[in-house]
Structure formats: C-alpha cells, structure tokens
Amino acid sequence: MRKFSRLSRFNIASLALGxxxxxxxxxxxxxxxxxxxxxxxxxxxxxxxxxxxxxADRAMIEASWMSLRVAVxxxxxxTLLGTLAAVALSRxxxxxxxxxxxxxxxxxxxxxxxxxxxxxxxxxxALDAERGFWTVTIAHTTLTMCFVAxxxxxxxxxxxxxxxxAAMDLGCAPAxxxxxxxxxxxxxxxxxxxxLAFTLSLDDLVIASFTTGPGSATLPxxxxxxxxxxxxxxxxxxxxxxxxLIALVIVLASLASKLSSAQGESAAPL
Amino acid sequence: xxxELPRRDAGAKTAGDAYPAAGEPLLRVEGVVKTFGTFRAxxxxxxxxxxxxxxxxxxxxxxxxxTLLRMLAGFEAPDxxxxxxxxxxxxxxxxxERPINMMFQNYALFPHLSVRDNIAFGLKRANMAxxxxxxxxxxxxxxxxxxxxxxRKPDQLSGGQRQRVALARALARRPQLLLLDEPLAxxxxxxxxxxxxxxMELQRRLGMTFIIVTHDQEEAMTMASRIGVMxxxxxxxxxxxxxxxxxxxxxxxxEFVGDINLFDAESKLRDGHRLVVGTRDAGALVVAEPREPVxxxxxxxxxxxxxxxxxxxxxxxxxxxxxxxxxxxxxIADICYLGGTTTYKVKLDTGGMxxxxxxxxxxxxxxxxxxxQQIVAWFTPDDCVVxxx
Numbered sequence: 001m002r003k004f005s006r007l008s009r010f011n012i013a014s015l016a017l018g019x020x021x022x023x024x025x026x027x028x029x030x031x032x033x034x035x036x037x038x039x040x041x042x043x044x045x046x047x048x049x050x051x052x053x054x055x056a057d058r059a060m061i062e063a064s065w066m067s068l069r070v071a072v073x074x075x076x077x078x079t080l081l082g083t084l085a086a087v088a089l090s091r092x093x094x095x096x097x098x099x100x101x102x103x104x105x106x107x108x109x110x111x112x113x114x115x116x117x118x119x120x121x122x123x124x125x126a127l128d129a130e131r132g133f134w135t136v137t138i139a140h141t142t143l144t145m146c147f148v149a150x151x152x153x154x155x156x157x158x159x160x161x162x163x164x165x166a167a168m169d170l171g172c173a174p175a176x177x178x179x180x181x182x183x184x185x186x187x188x189x190x191x192x193x194x195x196l197a198f199t200l201s202l203d204d205l206v207i208a209s210f211t212t213g214p215g216s217a218t219l220p221x222x223x224x225x226x227x228x229x230x231x232x233x234x235x236x237x238x239x240x241x242x243x244x245l246i247a248l249v250i251v252l253a254s255l256a257s258k259l260s261s262a263q264g265e266s267a268a269p270l
Numbered sequence: 271x272x273x274e275l276p277r278r279d280a281g282a283k284t285a286g287d288a289y290p291a292a293g294e295p296l297l298r299v300e301g302v303v304k305t306f307g308t309f310r311a312x313x314x315x316x317x318x319x320x321x322x323x324x325x326x327x328x329x330x331x332x333x334x335x336x337t338l339l340r341m342l343a344g345f346e347a348p349d350x351x352x353x354x355x356x357x358x359x360x361x362x363x364x365x366x367e368r369p370i371n372m373m374f375q376n377y378a379l380f381p382h383l384s385v386r387d388n389i390a391f392g393l394k395r396a397n398m399a400x401x402x403x404x405x406x407x408x409x410x411x412x413x414x415x416x417x418x419x420x421x422r423k424p425d426q427l428s429g430g431q432r433q434r435v436a437l438a439r440a441l442a443r444r445p446q447l448l449l450l451d452e453p454l455a456x457x458x459x460x461x462x463x464x465x466x467x468x469x470m471e472l473q474r475r476l477g478m479t480f481i482i483v484t485h486d487q488e489e490a491m492t493m494a495s496r497i498g499v500m501x502x503x504x505x506x507x508x509x510x511x512x513x514x515x516x517x518x519x520x521x522x523x524x525e526f527v528g529d530i531n532l533f534d535a536e537s538k539l540r541d542g543h544r545l546v547v548g549t550r551d552a553g554a555l556v557v558a559e560p561r562e563p564v565x566x567x568x569x570x571x572x573x574x575x576x577x578x579x580x581x582x583x584x585x586x587x588x589x590x591x592x593x594x595x596x597x598x599x600x601x602i603a604d605i606c607y608l609g610g611t612t613t614y615k616v617k618l619d620t621g622g623m624x625x626x627x628x629x630x631x632x633x634x635x636x637x638x639x640x641x642x643q644q645i646v647a648w649f650t651p652d653d654c655v656v657x658x659x
Contacts, residue, residue: 162374162376162378163381165343165374166378166380168366169343169365169366170439171395172395173366184382
C-alpha cells in the first residue's frame with residue numbers, strides 16, 4: 001500500500017505546477033486586496049482600506065445586492081423546474097419525442113451564452129418587458145435549469161425504482177411514495193444543483209449584460225465597466241469577497257453530500 | 271375502491287384473525303394477459319390459490335412469472351382477464367389499495383431509514399397508533415431474529431440480515447397474501463438452505479398465503495406445497511412437487527424439472543396392461559400403459575436417472591417381473607462423482623445414451639463402476655413415463 005500512497009518527485013512537481021497555474025493569480029488578487037497603495041501593482045503595506053471603500057461605494061453595494069438576489073431567486077426557480085424536468089424524464093412513461101425533449105433540455109449547456117443572451121433580449125423586447133431584476137432572473141433560470149436537471153437526473157438514474165414500488169406496496173399513493181422515499185434520497189443532488197445554479201448566476205456576465213436594464217447592473221457588469229476605466233484596488237477587495245462566498249458555498253455543498261453519504265447513500269455527483 | 275376490498279387488518283393482535291380459513295379459495299386469476307408492445311409476457315393464465323398455501327411460480331427467465339407477480343402486486347395492470355382476491359376484482363387497483371405485500375428481489379430497503387423505520391413504514395401509512403406500531407415492530411424484529419439491530423441502516427447489515435428486514439417489512443402489515451420475488455437469490459448456498467427452512471416454518475406458523483417466484487426448481491420443490499410451471503407466458507402445469515417430477519405432462523416440463531432420459535418412440539404394441547414401445551436408441555421398452563391413452567402423434571419414453579439401476583450381471587430374476595423388466599446392455603462412458611450420488615453415462619449397445627444416478631451408500635468404492643466397464647442397466651415399466659413430443 002505504501003508504494004502507491006507515496007508521491008514521487010514527479011507527482012509533487014506536477015501537482016505544484018498545476019495548482020500554481022490555477023491558484024497563483026487568485027492568490028495574488030487576494031493579497032493585493034489588502035494593499036494600502038493606490039496603485040494596483042505596487043505593494044504599499046497591509047491595509048483594509050479598499051474593503052472600507054467598497055462598503056462605502058453605494059453603486060457597488062447595490063450591484064452586489066442585485067447579484068445576490070438574482071442568484072438566490074434564479075437558483076431557486078431553476079432547482080424547482082430542473083428537478084421536475086429530471087423527474088419527468090427519468091420517471092415518466094416513455095413518450096414520443098422523449099429523446100428530443102431531453103436533448104433540448106440540455107441544449108443550453110452547450111449553447112454559446114451570447115446566443116442565449118441575444119435571443120432572450122429579443123424576446124423581452126418583443127414582449128415589451130421592463131428589463132431589470134426579473135428579466136435577468138428569468139434569463140439565469142433558463143441558463144442554470146439544465147445544470148440542475150443533469151445533476152438530479154443522474155442521481156435519479158442511480159436510484160433503484162423498486163424503492164418507490166416498495167413504498168407504494170406498503171401503502172403510499174404514488175405522490176406520497178415520491179415525497180417520502182424518492183425526495184429524501186435525491187435531496188443531496190437537489191441541494192448540489194441549487195448551489196451550482198447559484199454560483200453560475202453570480203458569475204454570469206454575458207447573459208446578464210444582454211438582459212438587464214439601466215440602473216440594475218449586476219456585480220460582474222459593474223466590475224467589468226469599472227475595470228474598463230482602469231483597475232482600482234477596490235475591485236480586488238470585491239473579488240476576494242466573492243471568492244470567499246463561493247468557497248463557502250462549495251464547502252457547504254461538499255458537507256451536504258458527505259452528510260448524505262454518511263446516511264448510506266452514494267454522494268451526489270459533484 | 272378501497273371500501274370494496276377486504277380490509278387490511280392492521281390492528282389485529284394475532285396473525286390469522288383476518289384471513290379466510292385455510293383451504294378456502296383466496297386468489298383467483300382468470301385469463302390474465304399482459305403484453306409489452308407485441309410481446310405477450312403473460313398469455314392467458316388462470317390459477318386458483320387457497321388460503322394458507324405456499325405456492326411457487328417456477329420457470330426460466332423471461333417466462334412471465336415476474337410479470338404475473340407484479341400484476342398481483344399492482345405494479346402492472348393486466349390487458350385482459352380478472353384477478354379476484356376474496357371474490358373482489360382487484361386487477362385495476364393500485365398497489366397501496368391491495369391487502370397484498372411484496373418482498374422484492376433486491377429487497378428495496380429504504381437506505382435513509384433504520385431497520386425499525388423500514389419495518390414501521392407500512393404501519394405508519396395504515397394510521398396505526400404509535401404504541402401499536404412499536405409493539406408490532408418489536409414483534410416483527412423478534413420474528414425474524416433481528417434483535418439489537420433496530421437502529422442500524424440497511425448498508426450496515428449483511429445480506430442475510432437485509433433479507434430478514436425485507437421479510438419483516440413485508441409481513442408487518444399482515445397482508446392476506448405475501449408475494450416473494452426470488453427472495454433467496456442473493457444469498458449463498460448454505461444460508462439459502464437455512465432460510466428456506468425458516469420461511470417454511472414462518473409460513474406454517476402464521477398461516478399466511480405465500481406466492482414465491484423462483485427459477486430454482488430445487489427451491490420451489492423444497493418450499494412450496496404446489497408449483498405452477500410457466501413457459502412463454504403460459505402455465506404449463508400446476509401440481510404438487512411430486513406430480514411435476516413423477517408425472518410431468520409434457521416433455522418440456524420433464525426436462526425442466528430435474529434430469530431425465532428421453533427416447534423417441536417409433537412404434538407401439540399393446541400387451542395387456544403394458545405397452546411395448548419400439549425406440550431407435552434403446553430398442554424395445556416395456557412401459558405401463560399411461561392413464562391418458564397415447565394418440566397417433568409422436569411420443570417419447572422418459573425415465574429419471576435415479577430409477578435406472580446398474581449391475582454387472584443384470585437383475586436377479588423375480589417371478590412375474592423378470593419378463594417385464596427393461597434390460598439394456600452397455601458400457602460406462604462417463605462418470606460424474608457428486609458426493610451423495612454418482613451419475614454414470616452408459617453407452618447402450620443399441621446406440622443411445624442413458625444416464626443413471628446411483629446413491630453412494632457405502633464409503634468404500636467396492637460398488638463403483640469403472641470407465642468402459644460392461645454393465646447392465648435395468649428399470650421397471652412403472653418407472654417409465656410416456657410423454658407426447
């Protein structure tokens with residue numbers, strides 16, 4: 001066993017290089033967010049100055065609040081719809097065009113975001129909808145719903161159908177069987193799907209910039225427009241906070257799936 | 271719908287209170303057909319099962335036995351025919367509306383619930399009082415000898431323990447009918463044999479009606495009081511284990527249940543109460559005249575290997591019998607030692623092969639035959655069965 005668990009020098013080097021490639025830029029960003037200097041590239045000692053500036057920057061705070069609200073709302077709606085779609089596809093009877101339907105559900109996974117964003121913009125313009133919070137939320141829901149459906153469907157696929165049958169056999173009507181047996185067993189996948197949708201929405205720039213209206217910019221839009229005028233150290237502070245938030249969500253997601261595997265189920269596929 | 275059905279007796283103190291008296295008809299299946307696309311999985315099955323019976327549905331995989339069981343449980347609805355339980359047609363009733371429970375092949379235990387909650391699951395749905403549920407669960411745990419494991423999750427149990435939980439869960443609601451889908455398939459041989467005995471014991475003690483689906487004919491013979499053999503969606507024969515083995519109705523059943531030697535008949539001649547049948551592979555064979563007279567169609571003579579006797583010089587002549595005994599000369603072509611018995615393959619001088627199974631009644635091999643030894647195989651006319659081809 002020892003022979004396999006020990007890392008060779010080559011393994012250590014490749015791991016170090018890989019992690020450096022992935023995390024060095026982020027690490028630099030985090031360190032420079034504590035920079036006291038006004039210049040982004042010059043180190044001027046430790047300070048929380050840019051965090052103070054961020055919390056004083058009303059436009060930034062508003063954009064952050066907007067992003068969080070959109071992320072929570074769209075993740076929740078996407079989880080609901082995505083779970084229903086996954087259940088319908090893996091539990092419903094085989095209907096005509098089912099393959100086409102499931103293919104269409106997953107299309108947004110590979111669809112370029114520019115196209116999704118543009119088509120949604122055209123739709124909202126045609127409907128004469130006022131662009132803002134709800135249009136961005138709807139757009140993010142269409143983007144993230146398929147991710148939730150994929151995660152939940154793979155969990156459902158690995159679930160033994162006879163469990164539901166056993167529940168019905170023991171006196172549950174079909175809906176009750178789903179709620180008391182299937183739902184608890186796919187809950188980790190649903191939670192993981194929600195968190196995935198949340199981070200995807202928080203991170204999205206392209207679709208949001210197509211579908212948002214004046215005065216309701218999301219955080220990525222706000223940051224992007226600021227950066228075009230030159231990188232302010234304040235941006236580093238905001239990004240560090242976003243990284244912290246996403247790290248927290250990921251830790252919670254892995255805890256959720258750990259908890260469920262401790263309950264005797266295989267972990268959610270994430 | 272529910273009101274028309276016999277009430278599931280969730281509160282009774284002792285098993286047996288709510289069941290029809292033993293021997294009364296409980297379940298009637300009438301001309302049930304189930305098709306999947308163009309495939310007729312179950313093709314016109316009719317069957318009657320009495321209360322207190324241990325019935326086995328036996329057949330090769332794909333014969334429709336599981337589909338039939340799933341229709342009894344309510345997971346499939348028959349396309350034609352009726353399923354009557356205690357006189358009420360339940361063919362279209364949903365699973366939760368039937369006083370029937372099923373034990374699944376893979377047990378289908380709820381992985382997120384403990385042993386106790388798995389067993390209590392069906393009782394909670396029956397709106398039993400909490401204290402009654404606790405009593406019943408304790409009773410079931412004791413019944414299947416799982417004391418001390420109530421708080422475990424299914425993945426913390428061995429295969430045999432899981433099987434017991436599944437059984438307890440299915441029995442907890444005191445169903446009128448318990449369906450068991452290959453209940454022992456996942457257990458190893460020794461455990462399976464023990465569990466067979468325990469299941470039979472339990473069934474007798476509870477006086478419950480069991481229907482078991484299995485592809486293992488030994489298992490069906492050991493446990494069931496009656497067996498229904500299925501082939502391509504049809505019931506080929508229903509009868510006691512002994513009837514199936516000693517009086518199979520067709521060549522297919524004779525070959526499916528146990529081993530058998532078959533000789534195609536070429537001619538027949540009546541001789542009093544006997545029939546002299548000419549066969550290509552074994553010459554002329556004297557057989558007892560079958561109860562149903564042999565028609566003009568093709569038929570064959572069948573003899574079970576353990577009914578064939580072997581000896582070096584042939585049977586000692588007994589008065590009255592000697593002329594009627596079938597005596598075939600041959601050489602030992604193959605020997606298969608199985609412990610309790612040895613199976614010899616005899617190459618007959620007439621050309622055919624004959625299997626003989628001999629009990630190894632002595633530890634030392636003084637009685638054993640050796641390869642290429644010249645021997646005489648013999649059997650009585652009454653041990654032969656005439657089967658239509």
